[in-house]
Amino acid sequence: xxxxxxxxxxxxxxxxxxxxxxxxxxxxxxxxxxxxxxxxxxxxxxxxxxxxxxxxxxxxxxxxxxxxxxxxxxxxxxxxxxxxxxxxxxxxxxxxxxxx
Amino acid sequence: xxxxxxxxxxxxxxxxxxxxxxxxxxxxxxxxxxxxxxxxxxxxxxxxxxxxxxxxxxxxxxxxxxxxxxxxxxxxxxxxxxxxxxxxxxxxxxxxxxxxxxxxxxxxxxxxxxxxxxxxxxxxxxxxxxxxxxxxxxxxxxxxxxxxxxxxxxxxxxxxxxxxxxxxxxxxxxxxxxxxxxxxxxxxxxxxxxxxxxxxxxxxxxxxxxxxxxxxxxxxxxxxxxxxxxxxxxxxxxxxxxxxxxxxxxxxxxxxxxxxxxxxxxxxxxxxxxxxxxxxxxxxxxxxxxxxxxxxxxxxxxxxxxxxxxxxxxxxxxxxxxxxxxxxxxxxxxxxxxxxxxxxxxxxxxxxxxxxxxxxxxxxxxxxxxxxxxxxxxxxxxxxxxxxxxxxxxxxxxxxxxxxxxxxxxxxxxxxxxxxxxxxxxxxxxxxxxxxxxxxxxxxxxxxxxxxxxxxxxxxxxxxxxxxxxxxxxxxxxxxxxxxxxxxxxxxxxxxxxxxxxxxxxxxxxxxxxxxxxxxxxxxxxxxxxxxxxxxxxxxxxxxxxxxxxxxxxxxxxxxxxxxxxxxxxxxxxxxxxxxxxxxxxxxxxxxxxxxxxxxxxxxxxxxxxxxxxxxxxxxxxxxxxxxxxxxxxxxxxxxxxxxxxxxxxxxxxxxxxxxx
Numbered sequence: 001x002x003x004x005x006x007x008x009x010x011x012x013x014x015x016x017x018x019x020x021x022x023x024x025x026x027x028x029x030x031x032x033x034x035x036x037x038x039x040x041x042x043x044x045x046x047x048x049x050x051x052x053x054x055x056x057x058x059x060x061x062x063x064x065x066x067x068x069x070x071x072x073x074x075x076x077x078x079x080x081x082x083x084x085x086x087x088x089x090x091x092x093x094x095x096x097x098x099x100x
Numbered sequence: 101x102x103x104x105x106x107x108x109x110x111x112x113x114x115x116x117x118x119x120x121x122x123x124x125x126x127x128x129x130x131x132x133x134x135x136x137x138x139x140x141x142x143x144x145x146x147x148x149x150x151x152x153x154x155x156x157x158x159x160x161x162x163x164x165x166x167x168x169x170x171x172x173x174x175x176x177x178x179x180x181x182x183x184x185x186x187x188x189x190x191x192x193x194x195x196x197x198x199x200x201x202x203x204x205x206x207x208x209x210x211x212x213x214x215x216x217x218x219x220x221x222x223x224x225x226x227x228x229x230x231x232x233x234x235x236x237x238x239x240x241x242x243x244x245x246x247x248x249x250x251x252x253x254x255x256x257x258x259x260x261x262x263x264x265x266x267x268x269x270x271x272x273x274x275x276x277x278x279x280x281x282x283x284x285x286x287x288x289x290x291x292x293x294x295x296x297x298x299x300x301x302x303x304x305x306x307x308x309x310x311x312x313x314x315x316x317x318x319x320x321x322x323x324x325x326x327x328x329x330x331x332x333x334x335x336x337x338x339x340x341x342x343x344x345x346x347x348x349x350x351x352x353x354x355x356x357x358x359x360x361x362x363x364x365x366x367x368x369x370x371x372x373x374x375x376x377x378x379x380x381x382x383x384x385x386x387x388x389x390x391x392x393x394x395x396x397x398x399x400x401x402x403x404x405x406x407x408x409x410x411x412x413x414x415x416x417x418x419x420x421x422x423x424x425x426x427x428x429x430x431x432x433x434x435x436x437x438x439x440x441x442x443x444x445x446x447x448x449x450x451x452x453x454x455x456x457x458x459x460x461x462x463x464x465x466x467x468x469x470x471x472x473x474x475x476x477x478x479x480x481x482x483x484x485x486x487x488x489x490x491x492x493x494x495x496x497x498x499x500x501x502x503x504x505x506x507x508x509x510x511x512x513x514x515x516x517x518x519x520x521x522x523x524x525x526x527x528x529x530x531x532x533x534x535x536x537x538x539x540x541x542x543x544x545x546x547x548x549x550x551x552x553x554x555x556x557x558x559x560x561x562x563x564x565x566x567x568x569x570x571x572x573x574x575x576x577x578x579x580x581x582x583x584x585x586x587x588x589x590x591x592x593x594x595x596x597x598x599x600x601x602x603x604x605x606x607x608x609x610x611x612x613x614x615x616x617x618x619x620x621x622x623x624x625x626x627x628x629x630x631x632x633x634x635x636x637x638x639x640x641x642x643x644x645x646x647x648x649x650x651x652x653x654x655x656x657x658x659x660x661x662x663x664x665x666x667x668x669x670x671x672x673x674x675x676x677x678x679x680x681x682x683x684x685x686x687x688x689x690x691x692x693x694x695x696x697x698x699x700x701x702x703x704x705x706x707x708x709x710x711x712x713x714x715x716x717x718x719x720x721x722x723x724x725x726x727x728x729x730x731x732x733x734x735x736x737x738x739x740x741x742x743x744x745x746x747x748x749x750x751x752x753x754x755x756x757x758x759x760x761x
Contacts, residue, residue: 019741023734091731 006049016039027078028090031072039069104164106153109189112199114243116234119143122339123231132711136214138485138552139227141212143234147203150196159197166191167308176248184306190244194611197445197604198241198377201452205369206234208578212460213361216467226266233259241377245316245673246295246305248655249378253291253342256371257284263366264358269732276354276359287341294334295698300522301327311384321388332392334426335378336399343375343429347405350679352426363418368425368454376432376448380441383612387439389599397437397523397746404430406676408539412546413662415675420547424499427536431514434533438526440517441612442605448594449604454498455506457582461492462577464571465551475547480556484568486755487576489552491583496548498586500541501640504631506590508640512633513593513602519605519632537636541643551652558760597626597633693707 018038024030043062044084084090119142126134165191177187191199208228216225240252257280265277270275295305302310312318320328339345344352355367366372379386379396386392404427411423428451435444466473468485482489501512515537519530572575587715593604650658662669671677728739 019737023738023741096731 004052007044011041011044011048014038014044021061026091026093028083028092028095031092032076032080035067036073039065105455106156106191108149108175108211109153109191109242112149112203113238115142115145115240116231119231120228120235121450122499123224124228127228132223133225135227135295139231140207140210141215142202142231143207146234146238147207150199150203153191154196154200157191158194159747171222172476181325182302183299185245185247187248188244188306189242189248190307191242192611193608194377194380194445195241197608198373201239201369201373201449202234202237202241205456205582207454208238208364208581209361209365209460210371211361211455212364212463212578215572216357216361216463217573220359222266222747226263227382229262229266233263233371235368237374238372240390241419244307246298246307246310249381250288250295252451253338253374256366256374257281257288259344259354260284260366260371263362264355266362270357273357276351276531278356280351280355283348284341287338287348289504290334290341291336292337294331297327297331297334299415301331302473303610307381309495314384314388316755318611321682324502328385329389330381333395335382335385336392336396339375339378340399341375342378343372343433344403344426345399345429345433346406348681349403349407349426353419353675355424356416356422360459360466363422364463364495365612368420368455372425372429373432373448373452376429376436376444378435379433380445380612383436383441385438392437392648393437394523395527396440396530397434397518397525400430400433400435400437403427403429404434404536405539408543410675412539412543413498415475417465417475417478417547417551418459418473420475420543421455421458421462424458424543425541427540427612428499431511431533431536433724434518434529436516436524438518438529440514440521441512442608443517445608446604447514447572448588449497449509449592454495454580454586457491457495457579458499460575460579460582461488461495461576464488465492465573466576467571475550478551479554480552481568482552485570486568488579491576491579492552493548494583494586496544498590499691500544500643501537501636504587506586506588506636507589509593509595513595514634515636516595516632520628534636534639538639538699541640541645545647546651549647553652554655580673588707595629596627601748667741753756 015038016063017042018034018036021034022031022035025034043065045066046062048059050062071077083095087095089095109114119138120140123130123135123140127138167188176184178185208226213226213230217223220226233256236255238252238254240249240256243249243252261281262278264280265274267273268277298305298310302313304313306308314328319325337348341348352367352372356363357365388395398755406429407423407426411420411427414420414423428447432444432447432451435441435447464485465478465481465488468476468481468488470480494505496505501508503509515530515533520526522530523529592607593602595602625686650661674680727734
């Protein structure tokens, strides 16, 4: 059986990669993906702890996170599409004004 | 039950304070008549109250003393564990005499001021300060503990400062005010230390408790116990500051920059006698320390003779009186120093009458000459201002010690008590006192002759000599009252040797009952007392005669004598260079210290520097903050991540550290 710590270490690594990508990358889509990565790192810890304590609540949380993430992805991708249509770019450094 | 006056004792200070508030806040907008009426009313009522108190205390069956504790807002004044001070007023016979002087003479001088200040700017300010002084002085004499006395003590110092600097546009007046305040501060430092020692050893500041504790511990009077002497000497330092004794007398002559009624009220009759009152009030402490008693007597005698010698050569009429005041205060200290407290208080009483009179009369002379104070420009005023002349003569004869004027009895009592005191130095002290009496008589008659006799000496600056005028009645009436008191005021203390029964001494007996000197009275006969009285009268007459020769018969003699003894004359005329000495050895080093250490190092480097450093620090932090708040979303996210990482680190490693600790 794999010890819980391994899952946690993997989750921490995924989360850190997510943060790093979020901070470094300029493309909105990439940033979006890095957010998903962080969310999934958190999901992994939830599941790991749920398994460790034999409690189902952690897994239920994961479903909630997935639902929110799906909704967020739908809204977020729509925003990304409309930004690209108006500005012809996905570089966040250039999208710093509310009015175009 | 009929109302007893001591239920109303607290009105005595409160009424002048109300007058101060009214005149101080509304006076600027009120007409002069109203200001004067308010000031007079709020000093007349306490005087009436004191008169009522006096009659009650003198009637049969009255208690020797009583307290009236005031609890403002229902609380104790100061109460900590094991130490407690109350807002208590007490009246005994000593306080009663002081109250008579303060409220009685104070009221008379208020009347005089209405006339004297009639044309001055800041009329309301003057009366507000004067009422404030009356308030603090009443608190001082009514206080039942050292701390409350100290409140009054500081308050009269404040009022004195404000009134000396009344003409604050004049640089010399403003400086004189500061000098008085700072020199007094040195004395107050001694007073404060004395209170600390008292608290340390007695655990209380109430007069009654301190003296009761002292009486319970006769072993404290053994030669090996020093703290009583320390307390007494520190109190003496405070008294020397307030009462202008050596080494702190230098402020009083400069205090003459204030208006003349102020000189009369504060710097002659009442405030400067606070030191004498305090020594008399604490007589139990002084009695327990022969060393302190000797120091008091020596300081008194030295001050008396030195101030008298300076007074002999001054030309400013008010300065002569100022040095005379210092000298007479020296007499009072001498009396206290030989244990004759009643004689000291008796002299305080008569001195308040005749010195207030002399100052007010001098003010009348100055008023008549439109501000001239230099005696070299006076002369022949006898016929021009006859009422002032008559009243001032009463004062001059009184202070010179000519019987039966007031000063004779009190001064004679002091000299007699000095002569018969058990102090080993008593003969020396008596000789000094006698010599001072002669000098007093000389300089007072010098003033008298120079001002009122001889040819009128025209003032080169005066516009016309015909402008000399007698003062208004509001000024002359107080002069007449005080002149009457200067004549008959001494009759309350006619000694037994002259057929009287020394009523004032018996009046004060409940307060000074354990005075050291009372025992010696019975042992000496009346012959000695009469002889001593005769000697002092002869000395006073000699002073009169010398002054007559010098300044009336052969006016050139004094100048010729001064010319021949040039060096001594210069020394005395420049007041023994004491001011210059203090200036060079105390003031200058202090100013250098203040300039370099305090201003440059403390003020500039530490105070200003810390301010500047704080400013720079905040600016540096702000710079970091400004860099952080960049407007870039991703940098915020980065800070967020760093913050989260820091929180996690603290949670993990903090627990680890705690485990180690």
